[in-house]
Amino acid sequence: MSTKIKLVVIGNGPVGHKFLESLVDSGKSEDYEVTVFGEEPIPAYDRVHLTSWFKTQDVKDINMVSDGFYPNNNFTLHTGDKVTKIDRFKKVVVSENGVSVCYDKIILATGSFPFVPPVPGHQRDNIFVYRTIEDLEKITAAAKTGKVGAVIGGGLLGLEAAKALKNLDLETHVIEFAPRLMAVQIDDGGGQMLRKKIQDLGVSVHTQKNTQNIGDGDSTVHKMSFADGEELETDIIVFSAGIRPRDELARQAGLGMGARGGVVINNNCLTSDADIYAIGEVALWDNKIYGLIAPGNAMAQAAVDHLTQTGTSEFAGADMSTKLKLMGVDVASIGDAHGTTPNCRSYTYVNDREEVYKKIVVSEDDKYLLGAVLIGDAAEYGSLLQFMLNKMELPSEPEGLILPSVDGSSTGIGVDALPDSAVLCSCMNVSKADVIDAVQAGACDMAAIKSCTKAATGCGGCTALVTQVLNNELEKNGVEVNTDLCQHFAYTRQDLYNIIRVEKIKSFEELLAKHDSTSGMGLGCDICKPTAASIFASCWNEHIIDKKLHGLQDTNDYYMGNMQKDGTYSVVPRVAGGEITPEKLIVLGKVAKEFNLYTKITGGQRVDLFGARSEQLPAIWKILVDAGFETGHAYGKSLRTVKSCVGSTWCRYGVQDSMAMAILLENRYKGLRSPHKLKMAVSGCTRECAEAQSKDLGIIATENGWNMYVCGNGGMKPRHADLFAADLDDVTLIKYIDRLFMFYIRTADRLQRTSVWMDNMEGGLEYLKSVIIDDKLGLNSELEREMANVIDSYQCEWKTTIEDPEKLKRFTHFVNSKAQDDNIIFTTERQQIRPALASEKLATETV
Amino acid sequence: MTQTNKNTTANKDDWLSICQLDDILPNMGCCALVNTADEQAKQIAIFRIISPTGEEQLFAVDNYCPFSHANIISRGIVGDLNNKIVVASPLYKQHFELSSGQCLEDESVFLNSYAVRLNGSTVELALSPLAKQQQKKA
Structure with a gap:
């Protein structure tokens, strides 16, 4: 017998989905039997980042639904099915496909539609709107035959x-x-x-233009005629002239409506029917429709x-301040901007x-901020917004807030002055108190703050401010934000890297003598020694067990194998891209058999041979090297593997030769020592069989070249890689990877994977793009040169040994x-050796 | 002469010759196989430390790591922490003070430490654990 409350969610856009996530977070979702209707053929995706879809044309990139979200929570989802009727008398909703579901409560989240005057x-034909993936698909198809595109609405x-039209290589007009x-x-x-900045980017802007007619063009599909007598010829027209609420269902059901549309709601998001809530762009609060994601999310939470009855939040209007990047131009608007x-x-x-x-717009007495407009540089957005939202008193000369500081000091807000209730991240609704709580609970860097509060994971506009609050809190708690590497060096890894590079230091003794904070009396330790060894290798690439370097290496690097729990080592020869001849495979089998090694295929498409005693390693490697194998660096904080699918050579879906690319990349970067291990993968098509998006650097073939993904990883905290650049040719791809890896090696902390490195970087992905693609720091030729040195000085460490x-x-x-060593004892399991358990060792002794 | 063996009370006959000093690389360890009185084979890690001022020191502790139950201590990285000369176990990275064998992360755990000296160019080891000798003295 089910006593669950029947809940029907109508609409599966970002806000409808946010409602479901919040319902799960409330811990009460099991009290409800939830049915969700979505008109579009796929589950909720991130409409705000619709333009990203163009880069890959892959819905995954803007998908909002975590794997298994609906089945795991027992939510029934009907996609591609529109609700056509709410029968409030029988308490039933009916869909276009004939599904009818009884309800106790309804969440109306039908959103809006683009207004076409x-x-x-x-x-x-060839006139579109810009709201759904379907719209984008139509625009993309039309762009293949057109040359000119115009957007109505600026x-x-x-x-x-x-921006989307421009990216489709159309001559673009607004x-x-x-x-x-x-x-x-x-x-x-x-x-x-x-306007100036947008025109610089090659987009023509026409203002004060009232379109009066669209007819046949002379040399293009359309001709637009304006009220002032001017004309514009174009092949494609996209209307973006505002939105209107999708309120026809509510209207038919007889709910209270606004004079110009929209379903009237109260502070709890309830409509005129106490069993029906409305949230998002369909809802009318205080006679206003909110067309941004943050207010929609706030409504979802209030509902x-x-x-x-698990919380008390109400929707009481929303601040419409906004910060965004339009075609690479920073634009921000706060409060009373006019x-x-x-x-x-x-x-x-x-x-x-x-x-x-x-x-900035301030009150008559100069005391309070009322509004602001920022174009071209919106760095002050976070602090200005806090001044306004919290009605904080301004400094005596408020103009200082937007003037460039001469001495580099920031005139922004002191984070101590912010009240705990101040919302730092409006996308995810994270307050200063939430960040403080996270710090109290043990979060001590930005990556941890992001993962436990979700702050700065939306638009990212608040990253700088959240970082300040974090550091301020850590200091207050007496956690000295100590970035010293260890007791011996009062430097960060990045400082040490620069010192070694600039002063051309090649031995640990020299480094200690010149820069040891214990004034030359220390020996170093198991933190600074391997760190220095890694930096020496990245800079000078001398053999890791060279006399002056061997004492710095962890046992894995020293024995050039991975130490296992019993003190034996594993042997992993390089098999670039996972491609191996039968002859070589036979050699691996023979070696494994001769030395009785446990044999396993790894996740990185290599063969791993376990159970080699240290004294067996030279003999094993002699055979392998003679057969043409090289070390696989499975033991190093270095490039591990480049995984690959077979690509266009064999696969009927492949669009590029992923195999050749993987081998090329693996041979290029093999032996590259880095702050942590580096993994790569290359997929030959968008089906992504090589799982490239779980790697530090993933490459996915497209019809036109390669899409490059960065900073993903599997492991304890999996993270999908972010799309960094699309449709690259081979040369550009390799250039970007050279720069990115060298920049990582130069700036990351010790044992910091690329994902955490990027998450802790102010500006994150966008900043990284500006450094690697736009050469913002003027470093690129240096980075490429440094990479070339490493590649040129490669040697197989085992061959030399x-x-x-x-x-x-x-x-x-x-x-x-x-x-x-008589303590190394094996027993047999599934026809192979494994280390004996302590109890098994005892048994053999007593026999 | 090394500092470690100054207080040694072992008889001359107890000193076992292990290897040449050059067989142990500076600021690294090696593992020696010795036979105890009861004919048990024992693995002992010997470390050669050269201070920044050039002073040579030898230390000897058990090679068996009580955390990982593997014979690997000699393969750890040596260094100093809070003015103590230590080795870090290569598997789980606990630190052991070389002179006493004391584990810095867990007071209740220690490695046996042994007397070791340089006789000419030969490294020599005395078998009875230093820690026991020190306990007897106390």
Whole structure:
């Protein structure tokens, strides 16, 4: 017998999905029998980042639903099925496909639709809107035959659409009715600067244009005619002239509506029917429709709180301040951006050279911030927003907040002054108190804060501010934010790297003598020695068991094998890309048989041979090297493997030769020592059989080249890699990888994987792109040169070792005997050896 | 002469010759196989430490790691922590003070330490654990 409350969620967009996530978080989801209807053929995706879809045309990149979310929570999801009727008398909803479901409660999250003004000709072919993946697919198809594209509407979404057209290689025009772009959010001065910057990017901007007719073009598909008599020829038109709530279902059901549409809700998001909630862009609160994601999320939370009685949050309007990057241009708008408050004052900073415009609007007495506009540089967005939201008193000369600081000091906000209730991350609704709680619970870096509070994981605009709060809290707790590597060096790994590189230091003794914080009396330790060894290898690439370096190596590097729990080592020869001839495979089998080694295929497509005693290693490697194998560096904090699928050579779906690329990359970067292990993979098509998105560097073939993904990993905290650049040719791809790896080696902390490295980087992925692609730091030629040195000085560490009798001496277990370690005892399991358990060892002794 | 063997009370006959000093690389360890009085074979890790001022020191402790139950201590990285000369176990990275064998992470755990000296160019080892000798003295 089911006593569950029947809950029907109508609409499976970002806000509808957010509601379901919040319901699960409330811990009460098991009290409900949940049925979800979505009109689109796929589950919820991130509409805000729709433009990203163009890069890969892969829904996965903007998918919002974690694997198994619906089945694991026993939610029934009907995609591609639209609800056509709510029968409030029988308490039933009916769908287009004929599904009818009884309900106790309804969540209406049907969203909005793009408004298309009834201009004559608006129903012609090749005219689109910009809201769903289906729209994008149609635009992409049309762009294949067209040359010119025009967007009607110069608002936020219109500019996003223009970016998409530009990326499709169309000559792009933006048509705006108002005298400036983004007329709602920014003022005239800001609009002028934005226009200039957008035009610099090759997009034509036409303002004060009232489209009166769309007819046949002379040399293109359409001709647009404007009220001022001018005309524009174009092949594709995208309407982005605002949104209207999808309220027809509510209207038919007789719910209370606004005069110009929208379902009226109260602070609990309840409609005029106490069993029906409305959230997101369909909902009308205080006669306003909120077309941003953050207010939608806040409504979802308020609805969950009221429905389950697990919280008390209410929706009480939302701040419409926003910060975004449009075609690479920073744009931010806060509060009263136009200065409409009576008697307010404003301060403006314009820099034509850097193309930066900043304005703040303050109260009559200069005490409080009312609004702001930032174009070209929105670094102050976070602190300005806090001044306004928390009604904090401004410094005596508020213009200092937007003037560039001469001495590099920040005139921004002191984070101590922020109240605990201050919302730092509005996308994820994370307050200062949430961040403080996370620090108290043990989070001590940005990566940890991101994973436990989700702060800074939306638009990322709050990263700098959240970092300040984090560091401030750590200091207050007496956690000295000590970035010293260890007792011996009062430097970060990055500092030490620069010191070694600049002063050309090649031995640990020299490093200690010059830079030891214990004034030359220390010996070093198991932290700084391997770190220095890794940096020496990245910079100078000398043999790791060279006389002056061997004492610095962890046992894995010293014995060039991975020490197992019983003190034996594993042997992993390099098998670039996982491609191996039968002859070589036979050699591996023979070696394994001769030395009785446990044999296993690894996740990185290599063969791993376990159970070799240290004194057996030289003989094993002699055979392997003679057969043409090289060391696989499975033991090093270095490039491990480049995994691959067979690619276009064999696979009927492959679009590029992923196998050849994987082998090329593995041979290029083999032996590269880095702050932590590095893994790569290359997939020959979008089916992604090589699982490249779980690697530090993943490459996925496209029709036009390669998509490059960065900073993913599997392991304890899996992270999908982020798309870094799309459709690269071979040369550009390799250039980017050279730079990225060297930049990682130069700046990461000790034992920091690329994912954490990027998460802790201020500006994250975008910053990384600006360094690697746009050469923001002017470093790229240096990074490429450094990588070339490493590649040129490669040697197989095992080959060099077995040719050197001095080095071979160290592999014996005893200095004074040829005996073997009698504590290494194997037993047999599934026809292979394994280390004997303590109890099994005892048994053999007593026999 | 090394500092370690100054307080040694072992008889001259107890000193076992192990290897030449050059067989142990500076600031590294090696493992010696010795036979105890009851004919049991024992593995002992011997470390050769050269201080920044050039002073040679030898240390000897058990090669058996009580945390991993493997004979691997001689393969650890040596260094100093809080002015103590230590070796870090290569498997789980616990630190042991070389002079006393004391584990820095867990007071209740220690390695036996042994007297070791340089006789000419030969490294010599005395079998009775230093720790026991020290306990007897106390």
